[in-house]
Amino acid sequence: MSTVIIFNILILAGIALLAAIVLYFVSQKFAVEENPKIDEIEKLLPGANCGACGKAGCRDFAKACVKADAENFHHLFCTAGGNDVMRKIAEALGFVADEKEATVAVLRCRGTCQNAPDKVEYSGFKSCRLAARISVGQSGCPTGCLRFGDCVKACPFGALHIDPETGIPVVDEQKCTSCGICVKTCPRQLFEIRPKGPDGKRVYVACRNTQKGAQARKNCKAACIACMKCTKVCDAVRVENNLSYIPAEVSAEEFGPALAEACPTGAIIYTGALKKKNAETENER
């Protein structure tokens, strides 16, 4: 019995050895020569293959970098790696890297379980994309967060998680690389890539509801009701289609606190420190 086992092991080991020798010589003979710099650059990249640069993965981006001349190099930017990675790549290739403003994804919805309580029960497959197709969602807001976390599953950097208390996703500013996958994934286009702002201070409207004020309020306490108060604080704020939008150019340090305080529903979020009442709503979030 034992001889049979030993015999089998020896035969298999022999085949393996033979195959290894053949493969070694074949790989020597047919080796494809590649610029070693591609490997070098690929190591510098985050390696998430997120595709935010517009290339098919990190290796493709590395190839494009090596191929590029000084002129073309300006068009290449690794969104996920940011300025640090681009500086290192530029050093390795002898170019000068452009400095780009740091950006982050923000969630433009405050339809938490508290602000927009469930009106109907959804018992189907827990996916935002399917739920959005089938019906308006549990809260009744046609533009609000569906709270099933498709974005959390899609984020390649683990920068998103569903807050168990509020039910809506939270962006981890440290981990978010603004690759834009959440923007593409969300069936309601609730994410937006915005500049991080000085010391992480930024101001934006956290609502996309275009219904009329009364209807919007019925669905969600924190909805934008297009009351126009924000436009009085800053001229650059636009209100179109019953919805306010704060362009990224609006200085968060200058107008942020005033805008957040002017908003009666708390739809405007300012990430810096606030003075009074609105600080509470910020904590609630």
Added chain:
Amino acid sequence: MSAKNTFTIGGIHPDKHKITSHCPTVDAGLPEIAYIPVKQHIGSPAKILVKKGDKVKVGTLLADADGIVSADVHSSVSGEVLKVEAIEGEFGYLEDMITIKVEGDEWEESIDRSPDIIRDIPFTPDEIIAKIRGAGIVGMGGAGYPTPVKTKVPEGKKAECLIVNGIECEPYLTADDRLMVEKAEQIIIGAKILNKALGIQNAIIAIDENKPDAIAVMKKLTRSYVGVNVRVLKTKYPQGAEKQLIEAITGREVPSGKLPIDVGCIVQNVGTVNAVYEAVMKNKPLFERIVTVSGNAAETPANFRVRIGTPASFLISKVHGKPEEIGKIIFGGPMMGTSAVNIDAPITKLTSGILLLHDDKSYKPEESVCIRCGKCVEVCPVGLMPFAISCAMRERDYAEAAKLHVLDCIECGSCAYTCPAKIPLLDYCKLGKYELKKQK
């Protein structure tokens, strides 16, 4: 011919629950306010012709078809237009609707309201198609494809057979069954009219064997009409699906991505055929239909003749359904219908039933892991592998799902019905279809 046919692959036998099959159709009456959506069909929404304050009669054109694949929308009530704006539809999303305050019941003079049946067809094919278009008729089986488009045979193709679909394989629903019993002769003449428009001689009225009343009436009446035959089929779900029905009757399989006309068949629902008769012979636009209101939470389930635009809540109160005791309200049948968010949503040309179900019938059990039993593959009438599609969708591998032909799925729900692990296979297939169509 003697043996009863059915389609060959897949299929299931859900409980029938046809509790209303012996309830004669009753007039639901007029609601106080009617909400008429301008998009009750596949294709582009119709262009609105009326404005606030306009007086309309029953049958007045409210919105005009915009393009070839679109349909006219007529008023189903007489009264004053209150507003023309977006209102929450059955799924909670805003849809453009014309709100009419009902005053009296005054019909347009052109509509022939006499009960006489007219048997001679003096019209040419083009006149028939123009009349169908002018009446805003769409496929009333649920898909809502504009009928005039289907009636015009594209060049290079040849229609050989008209199939009148009286299968109604969904549990609970009996609207088509009752229509066949009560309006049998109209349906037969309607089939003759469509035959003339298509330039063919024969029509087959397909009925499931579980509708003995309809079969008896139809068989008796078709004797005096040359070219119209009744074919009784073995009951199986989803026999009412167009491609499955063609296979059951002719043995021809419609290839993936092709239309029934490619195998020489045209399938029309009995409701559509009846509407064609009324439009061509009586000048009556499509503004009412039969709706089954049933389910175990309805005290007095019934079949209603309902004006389009009647709020669903109006019908629910008629069957003494109590919204607080109902677990789920479904527009359509229990297999393919979707549960509604807003019960004030109106009945459209496509609503064949409203189901009021208690929690015990409507809850979804907890999902467990796939045990690879292959039951979903066995029952899929298209021959897909739903378990493999669900795996691909879970990994968000749309290319793989496309390779598995998820786009050929007819969303009948047989797989999810059969699955012993209660995996929402239909949801995965639907998701795959949506995502792939979006990418196109």
